[in-house]
Amino acid sequence: MTARSDIENITQRIRERSRPTREAYLARLDDAAGRTAHRGVLSCGNLAHGFAACNLHDKELLAADRVPNLGIITSYNDMLSAHQPFETFPQLIKQAAREAGGVAQVAGGVPAMCDGVTQGQPGMELSLFSRDVIAMSAAIGLSHNMFDAAVYLGVCDKIVPGLLIAALTFGHIPAVFVPAGPMTSGLANDEKARVRQLYAEGKVGRAELLEAESKSYHGPGTCTFYGTANSNQMLMEIMGLHTPGSSFVNPNTPLREALTREAARQALSITALGNAFTPVGRMIDERSIVNGVVGLHATGGSTNHTIHLIAMAAAAGIRLNWQDISELSDAVPLLARVYPNGLADVNHFHAAGGMGFLIRELLDAGLLHEDVQTVWGEGLRPYTIEARLADDGTVARAPAPLESGDAKVLAPASAPFQSTGGLKVLKGNLGSAIIKTSAVKPERHIVEAPAIVFHAQEELNAAFKAGKLDRDFIAVVRFQGPKANGMPELHKLTTVLGILQDRGFHVALVTDGRMSGASGKVPAAIHVTPEALDGGMIGRIEDGDVIRLDAHAGTLEALVADDVLAGRKTTIPDLSANGFGMGRELFAGFRALAARADQGASAFGMA
Incomplete structure (x- = not known):
């Protein structure tokens, strides 16, 4: 077919x-x-080194190239x-x-x-x-x-x-x-997520959290x-x-x-x-x-x-x-x-x-x-x-069975869970980004709200703990791209933004970093390209700028006049801490050579 x-x-x-x-x-x-395509191109010395540790039978086979x-x-x-x-x-x-x-x-x-x-x-x-x-x-x-x-x-x-x-x-x-x-299978994933959220809200302690995690990853x-x-x-x-x-x-x-x-x-x-x-x-x-x-x-x-x-x-x-x-x-x-x-x-x-x-x-x-x-x-x-x-x-x-063994888990093509795969490219004056909508409720596919700018996920979490984020906003977490710090997954944001969304606030994330491979229920424009350190417009966003994320139309826009945005300059924060500790100093060359996210973020230059 x-x-x-x-x-x-x-x-x-x-x-x-x-x-x-x-x-x-x-x-x-x-x-x-x-x-x-064969070992015949190797010299006798090459080949002898290659099978020196093999048993006699394998040596004979490899020597004969049969x-x-x-x-x-x-x-x-x-x-x-x-x-x-x-x-x-x-x-x-x-x-x-x-x-x-x-x-x-x-x-x-x-x-x-x-x-x-x-x-x-x-x-x-x-x-x-x-x-x-x-x-x-x-x-x-x-x-x-x-x-x-x-x-x-x-x-x-x-x-x-x-x-x-x-x-x-x-x-x-x-x-x-x-x-x-x-x-x-261990502890159900939704129960694990519930305990994580309770921990983030201070309603359970570390012992309860570790118990739940250990039952999940067991x-x-x-x-x-x-x-x-x-x-x-x-x-x-x-x-x-x-x-x-x-x-x-x-x-x-x-x-x-x-x-x-x-x-x-x-x-x-x-x-x-x-x-x-x-x-x-x-x-x-x-x-x-x-x-x-x-x-x-x-x-x-x-x-x-x-x-x-x-x-x-x-x-x-x-x-x-x-x-x-x-x-x-x-x-x-x-x-x-x-x-x-x-x-x-x-x-x-x-x-x-x-x-x-x-x-x-x-x-x-x-x-x-x-x-x-x-x-x-x-x-x-x-x-x-x-x-x-x-x-x-x-x-x-x-x-394979003609019918799904569980219609809530696996659907036929004739009756899918939704008509699209749920991954979209967003484009606009901030560049290009990826959003995964398959786990996001349709009523949350469009968010328009003022920006709050952060340069690290720890800054956002600190603001949450201080009670400063109980409002509608779009979190802009930048200088998280391949060239800036190796593009780590910003996993710590998932729980916090989920709590705020559950409280009834309209929230979203815009970042030149990555989220987890299990990106979840909060609308997130990720992999924003070009990244802030590479001259991307995400680096020019200021607190209070209204941003519109529209997963239906496939757009990501800062509602700022073009001349105003063009006239701003990117202020690069002190990123020196990204270069040392836990082996990060060994990867300076990778960060310098990294391609853009939409080109595979490779240091090889293949794309």
Whole structure:
């Protein structure tokens, strides 16, 4: 089935815009494949170093260059719940590779930081740029040129985008992404949010707050709300980088282990040494990228991907922009209600039919490109399934259910929760911004109120505690962009602004920073571009200026005369504290080189 004409038209526009950079990228892939598709290019000394620690059997195989060698890039650490399960994956992968007649080696590890740990802390200012560090770290592991394919073990916020940038940079070999799955359900997300709000109001203490948080984040696996981490898993499956049905299977289960072994075998089967060579740089094309954006909208996914998708696409020579993302949002209905867009978590989504149901509904409605290449073969239709454990311990698959298992969580395309995906681009005299409306009530999509200007989220929180914010206003939190301080998520604002909104005030946020991947119920114009430190007009706003945020019309305007606004100068606050502590001094070069948010905020200059 072909994609609907509006989806195809946007794809074609991206294809035409990308033609020069995409053709140059593919030419580089062909050159790399011709020179590096086997270990025969390595000298004897090179090769001896490469397999010195292997057992004798694997050394003989690698020396003869007769079998595929699978590189493992892992983000394992045992502090982060989402990545702790990866501890056992290399041994599973090596065993599966050996049984399939191949070899697997851990090519390298990449750092994995958790925004949940660093939210509101200085370390959060390293978060966005950790994506670029992860890409570079993976590149170092793969630079030894020992591998015919690679598997990437990653889950969370910046880790998967960084790994995919690396995979596409080494796009002349196949890549299979292997998830660890979400933790089992704990304290309901709405109850967790209620306790957080009570704590912010001083109605419960730290002990009660920590108890609630610990019951919510309680075991191995990804956090269960639908933020950036779980949006990553959705993207990898709908873009054909996972094996079918593997995104949301819980860790430490027989099915999870079976899926991991299967992923290793599949990666070995699609190398240049076989008959189904699938280099990831050719597999991922403009259609795959559009499918990823469609999935983001259909599930109400993370606003962080309005940055990451642009950077990931750029790594493959594909020029995606915010206008493409916004127009696709207008075309794609919302089919999932997962917190913060609803009360359910990703385990409920998976139980209701999950990715198999979602992909089938989108395919049948003509909202996805079916004729794409995936790690599983030709076409996306094989992903319309549910993965199960067979009697022999392998993976079995059955068609996804024809009806949703829970109509409050997962809807058919014929009866969506809303007609659009809920991500929009706002434009006006303050520049461009992103707003996520899927969790915001329609009556709050337009806010017009005086500005109160802050240069840090701590300033806003202090004003709230002092009782100075009990009124209608739009909070302008600036000097939070990539160049200013690394663009940390301003997570501490969510609870405070939510309290004020619940008190009946008309409030909104305008910022050149990011919000959480689980941006919630308060209207927020985020990623304002250009940022204040880069000459953006957000830097010229003064207290009392009336701002109008209109998510219906797609506008963000300071209701200030053009000549008055143009005549003002940006006063840059003292930002020196952003440059030191918790490793921030090591990232000065990243801040200086960072591209704009609408260009992927990368220090590589790919976009």
